[in-house]
Amino acid sequence: MKITLLGTCDAVGTPKLGCSCPACLDAHAGGKSRRLRFSILVETDNGRLLIDTSPDLRWQLLKKGISQVDGVIWTHPHYDHYAGFGDFYRVQDNVNVYGLTRTLDYITNYLSFMKPGRHDVNFYEPFELLGLGITLFEVTHPPVEESAGVLLAFEDKKIVITGDTSKDIPRKSLNLMFSPDLLIADAIIPPTGTIPKHMNAGEAMDLASELRAKTVVLTHMSHMFPPHDEAVRHWPLGHDGMEFEF
């Protein structure tokens, strides 16, 4: 099983339009600060699954040479997590999509020209897909009423993707998330500030220790981090194209 971080940026993308901060300059120069918006690709012997479909999805799939997927999970109905799905129009019919009812309602209304195969999922109710055990768990991402993190169980491995969340994750979810082999955690800014609907890098690292994560990688980063090569001396930042094999 392989996990690829297709996009590791926040909604803005790095470089940010019109910005010449150190991270954006590094991104313009082709450094690892260059980040597309959030999608994750999960590949097993049985097929391919996307977790969220970034507005940059078309480029992400072109880079990977992929034109077909076997499923999509949406964590929540924010534009930077679903909009690229519209690019599947005329590429692939009837994609199977999974998510909470409110999330699916919102996204399928926005993309009403598409007719995906809809699979409504409830928090904490595991389902099977492509040889993976998958559970959506509740996180906290105000003002979104329902936002999900994703737990993937593969053989004896446990992979946890926090989705977009503040540090106030419900206890029931923390129990489920405990002791992951890999934690992919939202960390939108360095610990110098706080943002109510996301974790900063310090909060994400605190979560990793509380969960006793064997490996942690940060994602959903804004341009407010130092350039990638400098930032990774302080925090385990992911980068676009980063892969994990299990």
Ligand SMILES: [Zn+2]
């Ligand atoms: Zn987001």
Ligand SMILES: [Zn+2]
């Ligand atoms: Zn910038």
Ligand SMILES: [Zn+2]
């Ligand atoms: Zn969001």
